[in-house]
Amino acid sequence: MNENVKKYIKRGTIKNINSKISQLFVEAGLEQIRSCINCGTCTGGCPSGRRTAYRTRSAIRRALIGDISILQDIDIWECTTCYYCYERCPRNIPVTDMIIKLRNIAVEHGNILGNHLFLADKLLYATGHAAPVNAENHQNYRDLRVSLDLPALPPTVHSYPEALQECQNLMKVTGFRNLLDKIIIAKNNNKEGK
Amino acid sequence: MNSLKYGFFLGCIMPNRYPQIERSIRSVFEELGIELLEMQGASCCPAPGVIRGFHIPTWQALAARNISIAEELSVDIVTGCNGCFGSLRDVWCELNENPEEKRKVNEYLKQVGRQFKGSSEPKHVVQVLYQDLGIEYLKDHIKNKFKDLKVGVHYGCHIVKPSDKRPWNGEYEYPSFLDEMVEITGAKSVNYKDKYACCGAGGAVRGAIREVSADFTREKIINMREAHIDIVINCCPFCHFQLDAGQREANDIYPELIDTPLNLPVIYITQLLGLAMGINPSRLGLAKTPNIEGVPPIISIDPFLNKIKKQLI
Numbered sequence: 008m009n010e011n012v013k014k015y016i017k018r019g020t021i022k023n024i025n026s027k028i029s030q031l032f033v034e035a036g037l038e039q040i041r042s043c044i045n046c047g048t049c050t051g052g053c054p055s056g057r058r059t060a061y062r063t064r065s066a067i068r069r070a071l072i073g074d075i076s077i078l079q080d081i082d083i084w085e086c087t088t089c090y091y092c093y094e095r096c097p098r099n100i101p102v103t104d105m106i107i108k109l110r111n112i113a114v115e116h117g118n119i120l121g122n123h124l125f126l127a128d129k130l131l132y133a134t135g136h137a138a139p140v141n142a143e144n145h146q147n148y149r150d151l152r153v154s155l156d157l158p159a160l161p162p163t164v165h166s167y168p169e170a171l172q173e174c175q176n177l178m179k180v181t182g183f184r185n186l187l188d189k190i191i192i193a194k195n196n197n198k199e200g201k
Numbered sequence: 202m203n204s205l206k207y208g209f210f211l212g213c214i215m216p217n218r219y220p221q222i223e224r225s226i227r228s229v230f231e232e233l234g235i236e237l238l239e240m241q242g243a244s245c246c247p248a249p250g251v252i253r254g255f256h257i258p259t260w261q262a263l264a265a266r267n268i269s270i271a272e273e274l275s276v277d278i279v280t281g282c283n284g285c286f287g288s289l290r291d292v293w294c295e296l297n298e299n300p301e302e303k304r305k306v307n308e309y310l311k312q313v314g315r316q317f318k319g320s321s322e323p324k325h326v327v328q329v330l331y332q333d334l335g336i337e338y339l340k341d342h343i344k345n346k347f348k349d350l351k352v353g354v355h356y357g358c359h360i361v362k363p364s365d366k367r368p369w370n371g372e373y374e375y376p377s378f379l380d381e382m383v384e385i386t387g388a389k390s391v392n393y394k395d396k397y398a399c400c401g402a403g404g405a406v407r408g409a410i411r412e413v414s415a416d417f418t419r420e421k422i423i424n425m426r427e428a429h430i431d432i433v434i435n436c437c438p439f440c441h442f443q444l445d446a447g448q449r450e451a452n453d454i455y456p457e458l459i460d461t462p463l464n465l466p467v468i469y470i471t472q473l474l475g476l477a478m479g480i481n482p483s484r485l486g487l488a489k490t491p492n493i494e495g496v497p498p499i500i501s502i503d504p505f506l507n508k509i510k511k512q513l514i
Contacts, residue, residue, distance in 0.1 A: 058416045081410070084404075084406070085413055087250070087417070088250045089358040089362070089399040089403065090363050091362075110254035110255070111255065114255050114256065119255065121409075127251070127255055131245055131247060135244040135245060136244065137213045137251060138213040138218055140218075148220070150493050151493050151496045155223075155224040156224070157224060162242075163240075163242065163244065166241070170244070173266075173314075174263065177310070177313050180262070181259040181309055182256075182258070182259075183256050
């Protein structure tokens, strides 16, 4: 391990160092992060960091040294993907994309917020839309569409069941369905354990 | 110009929560002689903060599938949403630049009988209006001009960023295309503090940490209010949703930070443009909604409609 990184760890502020996490970063194509000079431009321009404890630089650094707790930290879900950090980084690090990859790794380790799991499973997978309009309690929105001289359901997956089937098959092929099932089972086991 | 044809990518929020925006885009494009083909069986783009944040390969595969629907129609894509534009365009760029990624995604698509070629370019409604038609062409279609209307323009993020995958020659700090489009209607685009700031909805934040999103909106709307703005103009249904519903949420969550409850009306760029083009407000989703409970706009647009009533004659 690099001497500087060792020094950082020795401060004793960070526990649960896991080199596997930094390795996952490297494998996800995030080697570029090693050219970070810790200047803080990302944090300085971050509109989320203005009002929350989310510090872009800190999140990136923690991931880089393998601080596994970053995967459970809500901070990485406070980025609105406004892309200022990506645009302004003097080392051309695609910072926003790294945060997204960090989220992927977090989800892979079962860290997903309840609302997000619902959206992925009960909305996107079940209906093909992240905000559907075909449920019973969406009658008002369908009425609104009709009042605007639009068909009650748009010509999307909502109107073509075979297209929804195709999307669901695609989500099985990419491993998304498996990933969701794995997370749901783990969550249920956790509940029972308690 | 009459030969322009696009696949109309609807997404989720626009058709399913704010169909007024869909109405206005269809009406304005028809008036401008642009043909919109339906992308039958399209799904969620899928959302660039949420789904991409969960599983990048799935985000790529679903976006590539959506693009392949337009490829079968041999047309470019137009979407009115910054988020959909972001997902579709980012995936389109990534797969076209990286043959290995493209091959991987096509392996997935092959198993559902589809293929991504990369031939249909995903464009934004504003991009089609500004670049494919041009400001001069739009000016020729303006029939009535607003005489006194102060507009707060909100660009949103993904229409200009990441700038290396966007069609604006790298400009992202201070874009001006939307202001120009607003001003051909006679309205004045008023500068306000942190004009280019995010609405707060994106990146999966609205979905799970709503109080953070509401705080973005609180700050944004207060800044607009201090600049005495009459109406908020945006070019993204998700920003539109956040700037409209988010005002009520901010009023509820942050009463101690808000003197007078936020109530600034919000409309979409083609609603404003359509009015100046002489299109009937009912064809722009600007008429009052008859007896439907719980549908937007959350913040009444009546003050705006009253203000312009005598201006467009």
